[in-house]
Amino acid sequence: MHAIKLKLENYRNIAAAExxxxxxxxxxxxxxxxxxTNTLEAVNIFAQGxxxxxxxDKELVRRTFEPGEPLKGAEEIKAAGGKQLAAAKAAEYAAVLLDFEDRSGKASYAYYASSDGRNSRMANGVRVRSGADFIxxxxxxxxxxxxLELVKGGPNVRRAFFDIAISQLDPLYLGSLSRYLRMVEQRNALLRGWHSASESTKAALDTYTPGMAKEAAYITAARSKYAESADKYVRKVISDMTSGTEKPALNYDGRKSEQDFQQIFDAMRQRDIDRGTTTCGPHRDELTITIGGLPARSFASQGQQRSIALALKLAEGEICRxxxxxxxVFLLDDILSELDPGRRAYIMSCLNNRQVIITSCENTMDELKSADSVFRAEGGRIVKVR
Ligand SMILES: Nc1ncnc2c1ncn2[C@@H]1O[C@H](COP(=O)(O)OP(=O)(O)OP(=O)(O)O)[C@@H](O)[C@H]1O
Ligand SMILES: [Mg+2]
Structure with missing residues (x-):
């Protein structure tokens, strides 16, 4: 997978860049x-949707502080987006265009955000409906x-990491997760108003169970499979990095069948009514990381936490391959400066022969002197210097 060319127009503080x-x-x-970071964020739109x-998306559109300045790229946006966009010509747009190449060939994706908060997308000249269609x-x-929050933060941060990573690899996962979360949301709304709800409304509670159980089984099976692979790579990376002295582990105990979930949701029915919310299921999953058997979240040092977060990200790349x-494509936003030279060299050796886009405040770091291309960012202009 290679990013070939990125074109930005009115994206955050960048008026135009190629x-x-x-x-x-x-x-x-x-x-x-x-x-x-704005530049990396733009590239990442096509991975994450x-x-x-x-x-x-309003925030993505460049705010110009010079009144009356003409909108750049409006004609192109109009041509690419067709009638609907042209009708909204009065609004300003940010445009992000990425040409990339993978084993199946070249592709061109585009993302347009309007200052009224709407957005639109094109994949190879064809309009696509939602960000999820890019993923x-x-x-x-x-x-x-x-x-670093992957290690330090709460379980929601790790769930989000898994969800984004798995969605990029399994096209069915995101659909399953969205359907599940929508059902939980609707069920929770019913539970919140339980005491004033009519009997016929209350009867709807059990209608959610079969659908939720089906999606929950799929989601947790995918997370389990991912966690097993991630665990393997995280152990290896940390072991290589620390000459075997640190022993991390990723624990996820979620895999259950549809029938199991059906039983669990039924068993928790009264508790859910009492608490006014759906108290168990994949939306509450715990994914714990331990080091030497103790929770890394509270026991690991800052440096150890940072290394585990790095290892998880490298694992994400390995699982993808x-x-x-x-x-x-590896997008590294300002992370090298936080590492000691040994860990820095190790990370760069892990990324050998891959495409990497790195941001840094300096260009003097030894590891970066051999970069194949160098761009300088200054006041929203991104200029190639090598
Ligand atoms: N919609 C927008 N219009 C204009 N400027 C914006 C917009 N959104 C963000 N910015 C500005 O973009 C600037 C650059 O942000 P960015 O995060 O890319 O900086 P950076 O080069 O990564 O800096 P750092 O080294 O501090 O991480 C910020 O000053 C921010 O105010
Ligand atoms: Mg930054």
Whole structure:
């Protein structure tokens, strides 16, 4: 998997940029606040279906602080998006276009966000309905300092990690998860209003159980399979990194059959009514990480936590290759500076022969001197310097 070219227009602080990537290590360097993370975020849209730092696409559209400045790229956006976009011409758009290549050939994807919060997408010139339709073709592993939360944060952070990673590999997973979460939401709404609900409304409670049990069995089987592979790689990476002194483990005890879930939901029925919410199921799954048998969340040192988070991300890349035959693109947002030289060198050796896009505030780090392409980010301009 290789990103070939990224084109940005009015994306966050970037008025216009075009980046042609090398197949090896690409470095984007520059001072704080210049547009480095914005660039990675844009690439990652095509892997995750949406921008990872925001819930509202409005934020993606460049705010120009010069009144009356013409909107850049409007004509192109109009041509690509067809009638509906043209009708909304008064709004401003951010445009992100990515050309990439995988084993099945070249592809061009585009994402447009409008300042009124709407968005649209094109895959090879064809309009696609939702961000989810992007997921599964362009594959990337994003790695930023916030990923320390994978170890330090609550179970919801690890569930989200699993959900995003598995969705990129298994096209059915996201659908199953969305259906399940929608049922839980509806069931919870019913449980919240339970005491004032009519008997006929109450009768709806059990109608959710078969559907939820079916999806829960699928979701937990996929998570179990993923957790087993991730556990294997995390152990190996940490063992290599620490010469075998640190022993982490990823534990997930979720695999149950549809019948098991049916029984569990039935058994918890009264408790759910008492508490006014669905108290068990994959939306409450725990995925624990231990080191030397103790929970890494509270016992591991900062450096150990960071290494485990890194190992999980490398595992994500390995599992991707194992299941779909090629490595994803690795997007490393400013993580090298936090590592000691030994761990830095180890990480770079793990990423040998893969496409990597790295951001950094400096371009003097030894590991980055041999980068195949170098871009400088300055005030929203991203210029190739090598
Ligand atoms: N919609 C927008 N319009 C204009 N500017 C924006 C928009 N969204 C974000 N920005 C600005 O983009 C700038 C660059 O953000 P980015 O996170 O890419 O910086 P960075 O180069 O990664 O910096 P750091 O080294 O601190 O991580 C920020 O100053 C932010 O205010
Ligand atoms: Mg940044």
């Amino acid at each position: 980046l042609e990537f090398s197949r090896g290590v690409n470095l984007i360097y520059g001072a704080n606040g210049q547009g480095k 949406r921008a990872f730092r925001t819930r509202s 599964g073709r362009f594959r990337a592993v994003l790695f930023s300092p916030e990923h 194992e299941r779909c035959g090629e490595y994803p």
